Amino acid sequence: MTTLASRFGRALSSELGVDFATRQVSNEVVFRHLDPELLEECFSWEGLNEILSRGSAEPAEFLLYADGKSLPEHQYTVTRGGRRVFDLSKMFALMRSGASLIIDSLDRIHPGVRVATDDIMRITGETSACNMFVTFDDAQAFPSHFDEVDTFVVQILGTKRWQIHGPSEEFPLPEYGDSDPVNCPESVLFERTLVPGDVMHVPRGWWHTVRGGGDTSLHLTFTFTRRTGYDWLRWVMRQALSRVEIRGNLDRAGTPEAQEAQAERILAAFLAEAKSLPPAEFFAAERRASGGRDLSSLPWDVLKARPSADAVVELVPVLPPVVHVDADQVTVTTADQNLTLPAEHLAVIELLIRERRATVAGLADRTGSPVGSVAALVSALLQYRLVTVSGGRTPRAERGTVR
Structure with a gap:
């Protein structure tokens, strides 16, 4: 957690x-x-x-x-x-x-x-x-x-x-x-x-x-x-729509024997789907779909400049996003969207998930990463609405001036 x-x-x-x-x-x-x-x-x-x-x-x-x-x-x-x-x-x-x-x-x-x-x-x-x-x-x-x-x-x-x-x-x-x-x-x-x-x-x-x-x-x-058996069954049914037996028309004009045979085929298709999708798969899919509130981080949402070292970064997803490492890449999944990044960012991502809130400089210092690299990562996470950014020094070109 x-x-x-x-x-x-x-x-x-x-x-x-x-x-x-x-x-x-x-x-x-x-x-x-x-x-x-x-x-x-x-x-x-x-x-x-x-x-x-x-x-x-x-x-x-x-x-x-x-x-x-x-x-x-x-x-x-x-x-x-x-x-x-x-x-x-x-x-x-x-x-x-x-x-x-x-x-x-x-x-x-x-x-x-x-x-x-x-x-x-x-x-x-x-x-x-x-x-x-x-x-x-x-x-x-x-x-x-x-x-x-x-x-x-x-x-x-x-x-x-x-x-x-x-x-x-x-x-x-x-x-x-x-x-x-x-x-x-x-x-x-x-x-x-x-x-x-x-x-x-x-x-x-x-x-x-x-x-x-x-x-x-x-x-x-x-x-x-809390999730119930009813929630799992509804989710399985949505996944079972790929099966033609589930999508097919019911045989209204058929004989009782034909209708019973169709019901058996439908139940067999549904049970086969349910056995391949146990509750653990349901929980995993729910976690991949879980996100957070859509929060504003002005001025950093609009500025092209990367956040400064003293900017505070906060993780948006309420539950920890799913992180998958494959060779030289790391994929972060939340709200059913995937962000694939170089694996060199893994330590920063794991620290941010664990601590939830830190400055750009703090993330860099605790992971031994260059501040510029962390700032670039934060900019990418910000575009995907995975973090909010507050405070920090905005570049002089973007600052307002009093006239």
Whole structure:
């Protein structure tokens, strides 16, 4: 695993230990307590106020919930300058009446949350996202429910009362599962009022009942979607499209015997494909396709000059890219694209994957490579969106001048 980017991610990984990945994830509630200051580095009232003051949370999804229902947007927005923006007076009145504020995909608009979310992905190896919940008094946004994803609940500010009831069926999916609250088990397996610094893992499919703690509450949920047998089978089916038996027309007008024979041929073709593509191949293909967020590195994205020795280089892919060495070449694969480079760059690439962030000079010094060679490599990686570059001295010809 590449070096985690946030103090929160490093602290959480240390607290979870190896048992979480090997035994506890998706199987039991896990509770830990971190330094609250680490969590406020991720998000705070100031961060929320800045978002609200923009008048919009796009491209994240902004919702107000009360009594288990999403409130219509027109109740808390107004049209100004041809666009819909928040009406904070209306919004706060609704919240005083018991509405809870939710921002889905907060990681898409807040840098600190984005870095923490990417660390959750590095810890779990799964696709991750972050949602924010704000509740006042003892308000309850949702009735008892379960989520089809595993979740880290992170209490940032205030308190929230949680009851975990356990599952009513094993491993529900968005495509399968009965989430009617009448199915919530009556028994309570875990109960706690979370305070700032508390982190709790709630397994997929485990029912929970949540209320405000009586004053204020701001918490984040980092969700991560584990791969299932259904995901593997869907992937195998896509690969099996190369087989004519899978693509062929079903024999609607045929006899029952002919239809049964065709079904046998289709199943045989699919099983042959599945046996040649075990889950390990699925995971490998997923890693090759995994990339990172599309981030800007101006001015270096446009400048023709190579980054200077003091420029800071950061790896973009969240999960380590696949590196293949063949004779005098090294190929880096991420987001289903291949970048082939001379093998002399291997040491720099491996160091960057391991450390994730370093200066051009630091990469050169620690690998014994010429600074110019590293700068050239970074320029190539930048064009393929594999790294970001920040800081550094821009060449005098590209610098702006005051007139």
